[in-house]
Amino acid sequence: MDKTWEFFSTPGNLNILxxxxxxxxxxxxxxxxxxxxxxxxxxxxxxFPLVKFRWTTEITHCVNKSFFVDEQRFGPYSFWxxxxxxxxxxxxxxxxxxxxxxxxxxPLGNIAQALFIKKKLEHIFNYRxxxxxxxx
Numbered sequence: 001m002d003k004t005w006e007f008f009s010t011p012g013n014l015n016i017l018x019x020x021x022x023x024x025x026x027x028x029x030x031x032x033x034x035x036x037x038x039x040x041x042x043x044x045x046x047x048f049p050l051v052k053f054r055w056t057t058e059i060t061h062c063v064n065k066s067f068f069v070d071e072q073r074f075g076p077y078s079f080w081x082x083x084x085x086x087x088x089x090x091x092x093x094x095x096x097x098x099x100x101x102x103x104x105x106x107p108l109g110n111i112a113q114a115l116f117i118k119k120k121l122e123h124i125f126n127y128r129x130x131x132x133x134x135x136x
Contacts, residue, residue, distance in 0.1 A: 001088040004095070004136065005065045008084060009035045016135070019127045022047055027054075035059045035068050047076070047120055078104040095132070097125065 007013055011030035018024040023046040030041065039059040046052045055075035062068040065086060072080030079102035087094040103109030103117060 001065050001086065001093050004086060004093040006034075007135070008086070008095070009062070009068065011035060011039070011041055017128045017131050019124060022124070023052075035062050037062050040073070041070075045076075048116070076104075078102045078109075093136075 011028075011033065012026060015024060015026060023044070025044045027042040027044060028040065033039070037059055039062075041057050041059070043055045043057075044052065045055055053076045056073040057070040057075075057080070058073050060069045060071050065088070067083060067085045069084070070080075070082045079100070081100045083096075083098040085096040085098070087096075099121075103113055105112070
């Protein structure tokens with residue numbers, strides 16, 4: 001659990017868990033910092049060719065070796081709430097992501113969700129699962 005928590009509570013490690021095709025870049029200097037409630041982190045992300053966003057999240061909750069929550073403050077979603085839960089099972093740690101999000105632009109957002117947003121998020125979280133297997 002110690003090793004897992006240390007990895008996931010270090011904001012800079014998010015680069016390792018994000019596919020290269022997103023051209024993800026953390027803009028906030030988080031060197032030597034662990035997550036804490038109130039932490040603000042700024043990013044740049046390019047989810048699709050020619051589509052770039054700045055994204056700002058806040059760590060709203062953080063309980064050592066148990067869970068943390070990041071929420072979008074500014075960015076591509078109308079709503080983003082991402083919970084990261086960790087359960088110690090002795091010889092392994094179970095990590096569970098729970099993501100709730102909403103898209104802007106009403107019916108156009110719903111069409112974008114059906115055509116490509118859902119697939120892109122699945123790609124990101126599948127990549128993350130594979131990287132976690134590699135690392136741990």
